[in-house]
Amino acid sequence: MRVLVLGVGKTGKLVAEVAAERGHSVNVLDATENKNGAALTAPFVAGFDVIIDFTTPEAVVSNMRACLAIGAKMVIGTTGWYEKLPDMKALAERRGGSLLYGTNYSIGVQIMLDLAKKVVGSLKDAGYTFSIAETHHESKLDAPSGTALTLRDAVLSVAGVDREIVIDAKRTGDVAGIHSLIATGPDDRITLTHESSSRRPFAVGAVRAAEWLSTRTGVYDLQDVFDKL
Numbered sequence: 001m002r003v004l005v006l007g008v009g010k011t012g013k014l015v016a017e018v019a020a021e022r023g024h025s026v027n028v029l030d031a032t033e034n035k036n037g038a039a040l041t042a043p044f045v046a047g048f049d050v051i052i053d054f055t056t057p058e059a060v061v062s063n064m065r066a067c068l069a070i071g072a073k074m075v076i077g078t079t080g081w082y083e084k085l086p087d088m089k090a091l092a093e094r095r096g097g098s099l100l101y102g103t104n105y106s107i108g109v110q111i112m113l114d115l116a117k118k119v120v121g122s123l124k125d126a127g128y129t130f131s132i133a134e135t136h137h138e139s140k141l142d143a144p145s146g147t148a149l150t151l152r153d154a155v156l157s158v159a160g161v162d163r164e165i166v167i168d169a170k171r172t173g174d175v176a177g178i179h180s181l182i183a184t185g186p187d188d189r190i191t192l193t194h195e196s197s198s199r200r201p202f203a204v205g206a207v208r209a210a211e212w213l214s215t216r217t218g219v220y221d222l223q224d225v226f227d228k229l
Contacts, residue, residue: 001025001214003207004048006034006063007055011077014203015052022207031059040066050075050210056141057081064088064099073098073217075210077105077202079146089219100213102222103146105205109179110226112194113154116181119192120158128185130155130163135170135178143169147179150223155181177202205229 001024005016008030019026027048033039040063045051050073053060057080064084067074068091076099085101092099104110120130132155134148144152144167152165176196183190196202208229209222 001050001211002048003027003210004029004045004051006051006053006059007031007078009054011199011202012054014199015054015077015206018200018203018207019052019210022211024207031055034059034063037062037066042070045070045072049073049214052206052210053078054206061088065091068092068097068099069095071096073210073213074100075206075213076101077206079103080142082146092219096217098213098217098219100209100220100222100225102209102226103150104177104202105209105222106177106194106196106201107205107226107229108196108201109147109194110223112179112181112192113151113223116151116154116192117158119181119183119190120155123183123185123190124159126185128183128190130159131166131168131182131184133168133170133178133180133182135172135175137174137176138171140171143171145169145177145179147177151179151181 003019003024003026005028016026016028045067051067052075053063054077060078060081061084132148134145148167176199178195180191180193212229
């Protein structure tokens with residue numbers, strides 16, 4: 001498989017390494033080579049089976065517009081752009097492209113989201129309140145993280161949209177990612193936590209997602225397909 005990785009931050013570099021380890025041909029573009037998506041011409045993009053984006057909220061929309069407009073297949077690991085999701089879905093569907101998006105490609109995090117729904121379903125009528133805590137490295141641009149917002153949405157989908165879910169977001173050091181759901185009751189507290197010791201699970205999940213998407217057309221939310229990767 002021919003893979004184009006957009007973004008050479010810590011996660012983007014690791015995605016490229018994992019893709020090469022899994023036997024794929026890999027090309028990488030950083031921001032200086034691809035300002036406003038200018039490098040993503042139709043002839044260039046046509047040379048790749050799948051494009052994986054780990055850039056920034058500012059860059060990812062331009063990248064998607066350029067690639068999806070010519071029917072490319074894209075796996076998006078960047079967060080902080082979801083207000084544009086309806087437009088990107090429509091573009092992919094209109095041009096016959098493929099789009100797989102998610103806030104966290106770690107399979108462990110996806111399992112945590114499922115467990116969170118079960119915990120909330122058991123406790124929502126038992127006098128418990130729910131909150132979320134997340135910690136990431138100090139260079140992460142968005143706060144709360146996309147994963148924390150996805151976890152909040154998972155809680156609200158079970159507990160009801162009228163619940164108030166406080167998110168405590170911290171940025172420090174080089175923390176790969178810690179997310180916790182805290183259920184506080186009258187007499188006890190239950191905490192469900194996923195802690196990443198490295199960025200590798202994100203990279204492996206993204207490459208596996210690209211392998212899965214390479215034979216498909218359509219728009220997919222990672223939460224709906226992670227068990228198929």
